Structures are given as structure tokens and as C-alpha cells.
Amino acid sequence: MTSHRGQVVGYVRVSAADQNEARQLEALGEVDRLFSEKVSGKNTSDREQLKEMMAYVREGDTVRVKSPDRLARSTTDLLSLVEQLRSKRVAVEFVDNPALNTDTPQGEFMLTILAAVAQLERATIRERQAEGIAIAKRNGVYDRAPKLTPEQIAEARQRADSGVPKARVARDLGVSRQTLYAALSGTGKYAELAGASS
Structure with a gap:
């Protein structure tokens, strides 16, 4: 066995509502290093263990997570994390969703689709905002007359x-x-x- 064998790094996140991490640990199986978090995880920035894990992993490692929603809270968040890991040449493995594993052609394809969906979502939100402003302006709501005489x-x-x-x-x-x-x-x-x- 060469010393370059990558580590399997597990990441577990339980929300305040679901304090039971046993199911996730069982799903992950044996890992070389485990990062475990108890936060709702709405903001990636609140997740110290995630930050530590991102800093810890090296080229050749595999990050193993039970499911994508344990790693990220949105498609955009997921893609950003996967992208960061890929740039470090670290694979991502989802026990419940093997179709998203980054080291398979199917996974690459699925992530490309997800990226397109996230991009479409952002564009749609922007378009909706622009339409809302245009309608408000047309109705004279947005561009109200100056409040002061x-x-x-x-x-x-x-x-x-x-x-x-x-x-x-x-x-x-x-x-x-x-x-x-x-x-x-x-x-x-x-x-x-x-x-x-x-």
C-alpha cells in the first residue's frame, strides 16, 4: 500500500430538529477522519466543521456524505462546494445518491445539469425582480413623486x-x-x- 492512498473523510451534519447522527454514521461506514456538525446549516459560514474539513482534505482524498442535503442547503451551495473540492482533486461520494458522485461520468453529467438548473434559477429570479420593478414603475408605485415639496x-x-x-x-x-x-x-x-x- 503506497503512502499516497487518499483518505476517506466523512462529513455529518445534524440539524437542531434531528439530533440523531447515528443513521448518517452508519451510512458512511468506516472513514479515516470524521467531521461532525450540529447546526441547521442555513449559512455555510456558520459551519465550522465544514470549513475545517475543506481545509483538511488533500488531493486524492474522498469526502463521503450521506446525502447532498447534509453537505449543502441549496443547489448553488452544493455546486460551489463540489467545485472547490474538485479543484483540490478531491472526490465527493454521496452514499444515498451515487448518481452524483464526482468520480463517475454520470456524476459529472448530473452536476453539469444541476449547474444549469441553478443558473436558470438565478436568471429567473433576476427576471422576476426586473419585471416586478417594471410593473411597479408602470403603476407609479416604484417611482413615486418626491416626498418633500x-x-x-x-x-x-x-x-x-x-x-x-x-x-x-x-x-x-x-x-x-x-x-x-x-x-x-x-x-x-x-x-x-x-x-x-x-
Whole structure:
């Protein structure tokens, strides 16, 4: 046996709702090194063990996980992790979903499909947001008229110049501080007003 034999590195994650890691451990079988996490895992950044495992694995190793949802919480997250591992020449093995194992042609194919799906998902979300904004603008919701009249702005400027805190001026006028600053500096929606009133 050569010393270059890669290690099998197990990763287990149990959520707060399911504290029982025995099933996952049983599924993984024997591993050289185990990383075990008890977090809901919504954010990859909260998962210390995952970070440690990513730093630990070396070329030739195999990361073994019971199922993709133990490793990642979204398709995008999964692809990003798999990509990072592949760039280190580390294989990923899913006990419950062997079709996704990265060291098989089927796995490569499935991951390519998943990447396309994730990309489509992101594009669709962006398109929906853009459509939503366009509809809102058409309905006059998004591009509301400036909240402050030229008279109010003049009064606000006077009060601010006389030392009244801008936060208080904004509160009295019922607008956010950003709105007040924009009005006083003649930027954003207030640029046209500034041009019109001068």
C-alpha cells in the first residue's frame, strides 16, 4: 500500500430538529477522519466543521456524505462546494445518491445539469425582480413623486442651518434621513426639483 492512498473523510451534519447522527454514521461506514456538525446549516459560514474539513482534505482524498442535503442547503451551495473540492482533486461520494458522485461520468453529467438548473434559477429570479420593478414603475408605485415639496425643503434647510439635528428634521417631516439628505443636496429625485426651483 503506497503512502499516497487518499483518505476517506466523512462529513455529518445534524440539524437542531434531528439530533440523531447515528443513521448518517452508519451510512458512511468506516472513514479515516470524521467531521461532525450540529447546526441547521442555513449559512455555510456558520459551519465550522465544514470549513475545517475543506481545509483538511488533500488531493486524492474522498469526502463521503450521506446525502447532498447534509453537505449543502441549496443547489448553488452544493455546486460551489463540489467545485472547490474538485479543484483540490478531491472526490465527493454521496452514499444515498451515487448518481452524483464526482468520480463517475454520470456524476459529472448530473452536476453539469444541476449547474444549469441553478443558473436558470438565478436568471429567473433576476427576471422576476426586473419585471416586478417594471410593473411597479408602470403603476407609479416604484417611482413615486418626491416626498418633500420645495417649500418643505426650504424649511428643512433653514432648520438644519439653525442647528436642528437632521434626524429630527427628517422625523418631523415624516421621511427617512436618506430622503432628507437627498432633498437638501438636490440628488436623486430631488435633482429635477433643484433644477426647476433654481
